[in-house]
Amino acid sequence: MALFKTRPDVRLLLARPLAAGEIGEYTVELLCSKPVPIRAVYLTLTGEVQWVHGGSHGSQYDRSRFLKHRVELLDRHTELDVGPHRLRTKVRLPPSLPPSWEGTCLRVRYRANIRVVIPWWFDIDVDFSFPVGPAPSSAEDQPSGPKVYATDPQGPTGKSPYLELSLGSQELYAEDRLRATAALGNVDHNDYRELRLALIAQEAIPAPLGGPLHQDHLVARWTVDLPERVGELQPIPFQLSLPRKLVPAFQMHGCSMKWLVQLSVGVPRGPEPSMRVPVTVRPADAKPSEAEEAKERALPLAVGSERLRLVWESVARSTGFEHIDGELHGKVGETSVVLRRDYSQGQAEVHGHLRFPDLGVGLRTHTVRKHILSDEFRHHLGARDPAQLAAVVERLQPILAQASRTRHQYDLTAAGDGGLDFRLRGPGSAASELRDFAYFLSALADETNELAGKLPAAVLLEDYVDAWTEAAAALRAKLRVSDLRLTIEREASKLVVGMDFEDKGVPEGEVAPLRSTFFALEPGIAIPSRHHLLWTGDTRQPEHEWPLEALVTAPSWTRSERVSLHVNDRLVRLYMAPGLPDPRLEIERIEALFSLGKTIRGEQGPYR
Structure with a gap:
């Protein structure tokens, strides 16, 4: 046996690239220039995660080993002849292994250590680096949907x-x-x-x-x-x-x-x-393959304006609304509902508008500061008569209270006898929020349809209700009880008889006083400007093409003889003292107004 043994050259051969979760084929090649006795050959696979971070004393390096697998390729004493000798093995890598990675402060590296034990001589210890690919994707590992x-x-x-x-x-x-x-x-x-x-x-x-x-x-x-x-x-x-x-x-x-x-x-x-x-x-x-990908x-x-359009169209389909020019339009009985986007002080908002037949209660909003140091205000409903307001609130409050318990905030921004306006803060880009807002407005619209027929008369008008109801039947007219408004339609003319209230300046919770009795004629066509007139009744009756005497005759049911006359392009209006006890007391004036309507339309001359 030679005193100085010749050690073989060692190489590591891989049949194909390695990947986590797959079986890899490893071939250790020993190239001997002279015969060499070998006691054992070992293959050890290791995987480490290495990282570096800065500190007060410079960069610090750390590592943690997550894989060590040893395979004995040769376990008996053997003498290798001159030439190449190959030892093969197969190892399955765990599927949980991370892939090889070289980053800024983080690395994942894999090594193969080959140790050849030579009796009575120095062993061969060689390291090889090799990459490991990721494990195949599983069906359970699916990403979240698009956002x-x-x-x-x-x-x-x-x-x-x-x-x-x-x-x-x-x-x-x-x-x-x-x-x-x-x-x-x-x-x-x-x-x-x-x-x-x-x-x-x-x-x-x-x-x-x-x-x-x-x-x-x-x-x-x-x-x-x-x-x-x-x-x-x-x-x-x-x-x-x-x-x-x-x-x-x-x-x-x-x-x-x-x-x-x-x-x-x-x-x-x-x-x-x-x-x-x-x-x-x-x-x-x-x-996926090219065919599957195509x-x-x-x-x-969709993003931006296209995304908003798709969101609003989707909400329209799910709520029964129509999407028209970027707005949502709906109809619940006689109440129309419109949702539209708008901006207020640079903030995108969604405004909801309810429009319904006139309630005749002087509905309005009262504005109060949220708290003494706040710049924000909140609005709540008000009306000219506390009893009528209570009837409105009783009908609408359950829906308003239910909405206040949700995560959305619907602010009341305006109120009137013909409608309510609400605001949803935000751009209306979330379908769920917009859909809930549409349902909220639809529920309110359903309740407002029931309001008009169930509102009591204002407390100042309670004594007149019976007489006005009988007059409505006699004149074949429609009567709105809440403010005693009588509507008579004959041929192309429409005449409204009612009483106005002094709504401005009345403190919250108090009853608004009556202001006047009025007669309003719509002749059905535009009134020429030469007939326009504004006469308060305080001066001598002006000259006019129309016979005005029958219109401005002093009423018999009140001590006040004053009658004022306003004529514009659409209406002829008469004003007199408040408190008309029975519209039948004004039959002659009513007939004179209908006769004037015929005159305006050219169906008869200025004199009957």
């Missing part, structure tokens, strides 16, 4: 830059194309220049004092030029080519890596809006 991301959930506010982004898919594949759509808000107040995108691997490593430290590893960067003139919330579609080397996210021994797509927009002399969108990187072998290719969700 729309925005820099502000309330939409464009004030004059601040605003950005929306939607990806065609949350899944990315190496050397594939990323399809996306962006939209910009407040374009009149910001000089947007370009879109800037980056693919970032966010690494997390253990901190010396506990908790994770995060570091961004930039993988790719792109710039997307904007159209010359960008419209408000105009969708901007684009495609990007992804880099070749991408591996799935992983987590191992307190270290992790995840993927983010970062989007920002260049704004000179101002804050640049930006956002980070989480994405899922899949193994290259999980990419068939099932996902397009980005």
Whole structure:
């Protein structure tokens, strides 16, 4: 036996690339230039996660081993002849292993150690590095559905830059194309220049004092030029080519890596809006075939104005409303409902409008400060008569109370005898919020349809109700009991007889006094301007083409003889003292007004 033995050269051969969860074939080749006695050959596979972080004394390096697997390739004394000798084995790598990774502060590395034991001589100890690919995707490992991301959930506010982004898919594949759509808000107040995108691997490593430290590893960067003139919330579609080397996210021994797509927009002399969108990187072998991709290719969700349109159309279909020119229109009985987007003090809002037949109770809003130091106000309902207000509130309060217990805030902004206005704070970009608002308004509309026929007369009119009811039957007229308003329609004319209230300046909770009795004639056509007149009754009766004597005769049921006459392009109105006890006392004046309607329409001369 020679005093100095010749050691063989050692090589490691792999049949194919290695991947977690798969069986790998390993071949150890020993090339002997002379015969060599061998006692044993071992193959040891190791995997480590390594990280580096800065400190007061410079960079510190740490590592943690998560894999060690030893295989005995030769377990008996053997003398190898001159030439190559190959020892083969198969090892299945666990599917939970992370893929190889070389980042900014985090690395995942795999090594194969080959040890050749030579009797009575120095052993051979050789290390080889090799990459490990990710485990195949499982059917259970599915990403979340597509989403729309925005820099502000309330939409464009004030004059601040605003950005929306939607990806065609949350899944990315190496050397594939990323399809996306962006939209910009407040374009009149910001000089947007370009879109800037980056693919970032966010690494997390253990901190010396506990908790994770995060570091961004930039993988790719792109710039997307904007159209010359960008419209408000105009969708901007684009495609990007992804880099070749991408591996799935992983987590191992307190270290992790995840993927983010970062989007920002260049704004000179101002804050640049930006956002980070989480994405899922899949193994290259999980990419669908070209035929499947063409068939099932996902397009980005709509953003900006297109997304709003789709949201509002979807809500219209689910609630029974119509989507007309960006608004939702509905009808519940005689009550119409309209929802539209608007801006108030730079904030996007959804306004809901209910319009119903006149209630005749002087419905209005009272405004109070929320608290003594607040700049915000809240509105609540008021009316000219406390009893009538109680009837309205009793009907509507259950729905208003139910809405107040939800997570949405519906603010009452205006009220009148013919309608109610509400506000939903926010841009109306969430289908669930918009749908709930539409249902809330529809429920209120259903109740307002029942209100008109169930409202009592104002307390000052209670003594007149019976006589006015009998007069309505005698004159074949419609009577609104709440404010004793009589409507008579004959031929093309419509005459309304009623009493006005002095609603202004009345403290909350007190009864509004009566102001006047009035007669209002609509002749059915426009009244020529030469007939327009404003006479208060305090002066001598003016000369006129019409016979005015029968119209302005002093009433017999009151001590006040004053009668005023107003004529405009649509109405002939008479005003006199309040408190008409029975409309039948004014039969002659009523007939004179209908006769005047015929005169205005040219059906008879100025004199009967």
